Amino acid sequence: MSKESALREQIVRIGRSLHLRGLSPGSSGNISARLDDGWLLTPTNACLGELDPADIAKLDWNGNHQAGKPASKEAFLHRAVYEGREESGAIVHLHCTHSAAVSCLDCLDAKSCLPPLTPYFVMRVGRLPLIPYHRPGDPKLGEAIRGLVGRHSSVLLANHGPVVSGKDLEAATYAIEELEETAKLYLLLRQQPVRLLNDEQIEELRQTFGAQW
Template identity: 40%
Template sequence: MFLDEHTAKQQIVAFAKSIFDRGLTSGASANMSVRIENAWVMTPTNTCFGFLNAEELSVVGLDGTLLKGLPPSKEFRLHKAMYDQRPNDRCIIHLHSTYATALSCISATDNSNVVPTFTPYLTMRLGPIAMVPYFAPGDDALAESVGKVAAKHAGIIMANHGPIVSAETVESCVYGMEELEESCKLALLLKNENANTLTAEQINFLLNKFKK
């Protein structure tokens, strides 16, 4: 079910400020969108999550035409690539959060599952996290790369850039991003430890019970 434009704007402003206030992103380094009927509401280019104005948020048609507000984030095509592959999702968040971005700078042995499963919660919220190669922010090739894996991955880490998460509601998108950041923190803290991860059987149980 789609939110109306007013509610979408209010939720973006409230959750973005919460994300900023808790130090999950800084400066003008993040973007967020909510899909409404026949359009997207999105944070404008070069704006800070801590100081958004609801009336200035971008309203963008499905063809990319700016309908209201300030020009949207240059990552609009990145968001569209995920929405195109995940038609039931209504919110996307991209951050430069510290631990997920740090992990994005480390080569992975399996780009379809780059965050170790130390706890069940990331699997429950997002499933396995993919990594895509580095491309410059706003590059069409980045959107294309994300689009290729988005159907099977609600959470994606872009190499040397940061995480992007898609979900069916604004709340679940925020919670998924928070869990991804915490899981990346655990991965880095335990990197040189002989730490236990969940077994394949335990992970499959979670994937079947909490399908993403």
């Protein structure tokens, strides 16, 4: 099986898993993966739980459609991440409930939307900056993201949801799942006294695991 065929199959498996667990309701969310000669992206208006490997769009680095069904209207968003973060091999964007809920709050630190509640959030996600609201499909969103992804593997789109990149599909999926769980913890713990990881503990994670905090 070629690398491209294997990635198509993996996108289908991951999409189905995310959908079955309620992390991508309806036809929301999209998944992409880098290839040597371009990249793969889930189709527009596609349910992640019902993907067909052959339908997944293939685009070149100029954004031209090469194969499969028409790509998600948020293709520019993925392209901006790949262009700004060369180490990214895959991207997952979801409208998962708790992360989307956090993205609607009016009290967020735009430089880091979620605090260091757990070591796994610090290790897999790191600081999570907020991207100001843009309507879905607005090309200006790509420019806003491009300015941050060189320093951050994950961003939160205001009133929308998270965009997470990783070295491969597995890493990006694990990271966005960790982000969603941390968002859930954050909402559960609001109005409660919380013990965060301190600077020394975070530095230990940086030195041991390369955390990006």
